[in-house]
C-alpha cells in the first residue's frame with residue numbers, strides 16, 4: 172500500500188524535532204551538528220532570535236492579503252535587494268523552482284517584446300539543477316529527472332560543463348539566454364571559474380542574449396559575498412534566488428535588470444503566496460543580518476578555517492576522501508568511498524551532511540557556525556571516516 176506521504180524521497184531514519192543554531196535535536200534527544208542546513212536553507216542556523224522575532228511579529232499582525240494590494244514588507248525587501256545587487260526589480264516566489272519558471276518566462280518575453288519572438292532557446296549545462304517543475308527538469312535535462320515525464324518543455328539545449336567551443340557554436344538566432352549555476356550544488360559542488368563567468372558575460376553581450384544565473388543554492392552570503400557572481404566582477408541580467416533568503420521560511424525571488432524585465436507588465440505573471448507578509452518579514456531580517464558589514468568577512472574567515480581543516484581531514488583519510496572543493500561555506504568532499512556510506516557514517520557520528528552527484532558530500536553549514544563548531548565538525552567527520560576504514 173502506498174505511504175500516506177507520496178514516497179518520492181528515500182528518507183534517512185532520522186526525525187528532527189528541534190533546531191538550535193547549528194544543532195538539530197533528534198526525537199530521541201541526540202544532538203546532531205548540522206552541516207546540511209536543510210540543503211543551504213537555514214543560512215542563519217535554526218531558530219535565529221531575530222528571524223523568530225520577525226516572523227512572530229508579522230504573524231501577530233497579518234499573514235496574507237494578496238498581491239492585489241500593496242505589501243509593505245515585500246516593498247521593503249525588494250528595496251533592500253535592489254540596493255545591494257545589480258537588480259532594478261524583484262519578483263517574489265515561494266521556491267527556487269518557481270524562480271526558474273519566471274526566469275525562463277522573463278527571458279522569452281523580453282525577446283518577444285523586442286520583436287525577436289524566435290529567440291526562445293535557453294542554453295543550460297550538464298549536471299545542473301534548477302528545480303522539479305516542467306521548466307526546471309527541461310532546463311537540467313538529465314535523464315534521471317526527465318525520464319517518464321515527457322513531452323518535455325521545448326527550447327532547452329544542454330552543453331558539457333566547461334565546453335567553451337560547444338558554447339560558441341550552440342548560440343544561434345533562436346537563443347534567448349544562457350542559464351547557469353555559478354557553483355553547481357546538486358551536481359557535486361562544481362564551481363564555475365571566475366574567468367569562465369566573465370567569458371559568459373562577454374559572450375552574452377556580444378551575441379545580444381541574456382545571462383541568467385541560478386543562485387538558489389550559492390547565493391545569500393554562502394560564498395562570502397552576498398551573491399557568488401560578485402567574485403567574478405560581473406553581473407547577470409536575471410538571477411534566481413531562494414533557499415537562504417528565507418532562512419528556512421519558504422521564500423524565493425527573481426532579480427532582474429530593468430531591460431531584462433521589460434516585458435513583465437501587469438497581468439503577465441503572478442503568484443498567490445509569492446511575496447507574502449510572513450516570508451518577506453523573515454527575508455528582511457535575513458538581509459539585515461547578511462548585509463551587516465561584519466557578517467560576510469566573517470563567513471570568509473570561517474570558510475578559510477574550515478577548508479584548511481578539511482584539507483587535513485582528506486589527507487588523513489585517503490581511502491575515504493579524495494579532495495575538497497567549493498567556495499566559502501559551500502564545500503564538497505569528493506569521496507573515494509561511496510558518498511552515501513560517508514553520509515550514513517556521519518549520522519552515526521552525529522553530524523549531518525548532504526550527498527550530491529559525482530560521489531560528493533556537501534557541507535553547507537549555517538553561515539553562523541562558530542569556530543568551535545568547525546573544530547567539532549572535523550572531529551565528527553574524522554570519526555565517520557575512521558568507522559568506514561575499519562568497517
Ligand SMILES: Cc1ncc(COP(=O)(O)O)c(C=O)c1O
Pocket residue numbers: 210265266267268269271300301302303352356357385386387388389413414
Ligand atoms: C541551484 C538550484 N536551483 C533550483 C533549485 C530548486 O529550488 P526549490 O527546491 O526551492 O524549488 C535548487 C534546489 O535545490 C537548486 O539547488
